[in-house]
Amino acid sequence: MSQKFKTREIFPDSVHDSVIVSKFINTIMERGKKSVARKIVYGAFDIIKEQTKQEPMDILERALEEAAPKVEVRPQRVGGATYQVPREVKDKRALSLAMRWLIDSAQKKKGKTMAVRLADEIIQASKAEGEAVKKKINVHKMAEANKAFAYLAR
DSSP, X not given: OOOOOOOOOOXXXXXXXXXXXXXXXXXXXXXTOHHHHHHHHHHHHHXXXXXXXXXXXXXXXXXXXXXXXXXXXXXXXXXXXXEEEEEEOOHHHHHHHHHHHHHHHHHHOOSSOHHHHHHHHHHHHHTTOSHHHHHHHHHHHHHHHTGGGGGGOO
16 A cells, blocks of 8 residues: 655756755755755855865765764654664665755854855765764664664564
């Protein structure tokens, strides 16, 4: 009875010809303001290129790889109790979580423009540092602490 949903095709962005950048822009976008999201992302890319002297796409891919979780905990009811059951994370979800964590941690910082904060967070994550990577480590620790309930995973 499970229904399969069609996932919409996301077209690559015009500058870097990358679907990942397109998804990143869509994740940053608020209230349908895509041009504002593009300015933020491309501004961050310019800053990354300036600071690291490397290709921003490589840095972004490394940052997403470092911030993407391998396991997470999902609540599951058994009898009257709810257990936090560790589960493997699918690639698509891991990518979207990594993007969300990078953006959230950049938004929490104050004082600079969003492009600067995002660039800083991406550079830090590519070096396995920063808030997004800390979040991933915490999720992994939580899964490790609850691995006794792994047998409950469906």
